[in-house]
């Protein structure tokens with residue numbers, strides 16, 4: 293599953309074999325959020341987006357992809373949490389049976405600074421205002437719960453639990 297289709301989140305989808313990009317895992321199904329896929333498809337139709345062309349489309353051509361809605365689940369344990377703003381179809385991925393034991397937050401935040409200042413959006417956020425609203429909502433949802441928050445870009449160890457700090461939050465080490 294891809295949280296979104298930016299270059300640094302799709303690169304391992306494919307590998308170059310005899311000059312052709314092919315799925316890295318030939319027997320796997322690759323799940324893309326439909327809204328995210330549609331957004332980048334439309335952008336790519338106007339001007340080629342290299343990461344989409346070499347790391348997403350080859351998976352589609354190999355028929356290993358599945359476009360899923362935001363209500364999609366894998367078994368009893370893996371669910372989608374829509375978190376738009378960084379990109380239009382950005383999703384977080386939650387894991388756990390009947391509760392979120394862990395959540396992969398993707399790029400809805402990039403730095404621990406954004407837990408202290410959720411309104412701070414970075415230049416890569418397609419919709420900075422929505423990204424900020426989504427970020428605060430996400431942090432509020434998991435604040436003072438046992439859910440392990442697995443971030444993509446925080447410094448190592450990149451995981452923690454969200455705790456309240458004043459009018460904001462911290463991602464506390466576990």
Ligand SMILES: [Zn+2]
Pocket residue numbers: 296298301378399416
């Ligand atoms: Zn990104």
